[in-house]
Amino acid sequence: MIKVGVIGATGYAGQQLVWILNNHKEVEIEFISSYSNAGENMGDVYANYKKYFEKKLISQEEAEKSFGKIDVLFLALPHGLSEKMTKKALENDVKVFDLGADFRLDDSEIYEKWYDVKHEFPEINQNAIYGLPELNREKIKKSQVIACPGCYPTSAILGTAPLLKNKVVKADKIIIDSKSGVSGAGRNAKIDTIFTEVNENFKAYGVLKHRHTPEIKQEMDKLSESDINVVFTPHLLPISRGILSTIYLEVNNEWKETLTEEKIYEIYNEFYKNEYFIRVTENLPEIKNVKNSNICEIGVRYDSNTGNIIVISAIDNLIKGAGGQAVQSMNIMFGFEENMGLEFLSMYI
Ligand SMILES: NC(=O)C1=CN([C@@H]2O[C@H](COP(=O)(O)OP(=O)(O)OC[C@H]3O[C@@H](n4cnc5c(N)ncnc54)[C@H](OP(=O)(O)O)[C@@H]3O)[C@@H](O)[C@H]2O)C=CC1
């Protein structure tokens, strides 16, 4: 049994994480912490917890005093707020899983440029591991700080990893057209995400300037050992949760003569053959198939006349894109079954 604390437990990502941890048989939740609801119960903030999970939310200052009692600290805070907390947790020999972006980019200068926040302790960033279990399992086992990937990057990187690793596609341009449910924007509604703006609407945002672009590029470059030109456009769907990414790639000249759709599926099935949470499907992925689960569903189509490959990748942004993926990494680090506490499937409707 391990003891964990969650800071930012009242956000959309944090409350989903608490839900998962509360159902995990090797985890005891030592504390949950909130910024504006400290002193209240979780059930006062989210009524679905009333009667069944009546734990008190404590302040960040109180939480820090309990660092000596925990093995793991989860941080689900707005960007830029995790670094100081992580420093204090490390001083107490606590493992940290950050759901935010503070440690996702290897190069602090790139982080500073895209997030407009300075790394005060760059050495923490240098030692953090990008927590995408399907690609970094061995490193996760030995790390102290896990940078849990962004939700859009999770869908884009898992969707393309087999093609990039096998150098099947050109680096010239990879177009990622992603659509997300509104919970991706967090619980503090801004004008762009209120009901009347989103309902019966569909819109692009952050065009050519979304902060997930360098994160996607960083991991795609590593996989392909090349310098990829990433074009990433997010869109807002009028649904609560789920991400579907449509990714456009062009086959490399060396593969053009021999590649078939069947061969692409062989490559994907081989690459993900031991992965519990990846479902390679001949159907086209749908958000309904993955919603409320830690599964990433991937389907591919290939046009041999044009050399175009289209990958469709779907995840739940709050689970595989956040809390579920963090728990998957925690399971790996502590030697639990990787799917422990995460075996639930989508309920479809
Ligand atoms: N939503 C998603 O789909 C995903 C989110 N993430 C990441 O998880 C993190 C949280 O996101 P999300 O849950 O969506 O955001 P929310 O806005 O829903 O929640 C933010 C959380 O941080 C707390 N908080 C806000 N401001 C401060 C502050 N100044 N100091 C301390 N705590 C503060 C809030 O506390 P309180 O409510 O008590 O004020 C709340 O618990 C972000 O880094 C986000 O990028 C990652 C992947 C997916």
Ligand SMILES: CC(=O)N[C@@H](CCC(=O)OP(=O)(O)O)C(=O)O
């Ligand atoms: C729909 C929506 O607004 N999505 C958020 C991304 C989700 C998120 O929380 O960002 P991280 O994955 O970096 O933590 C956005 O575009 O800013």
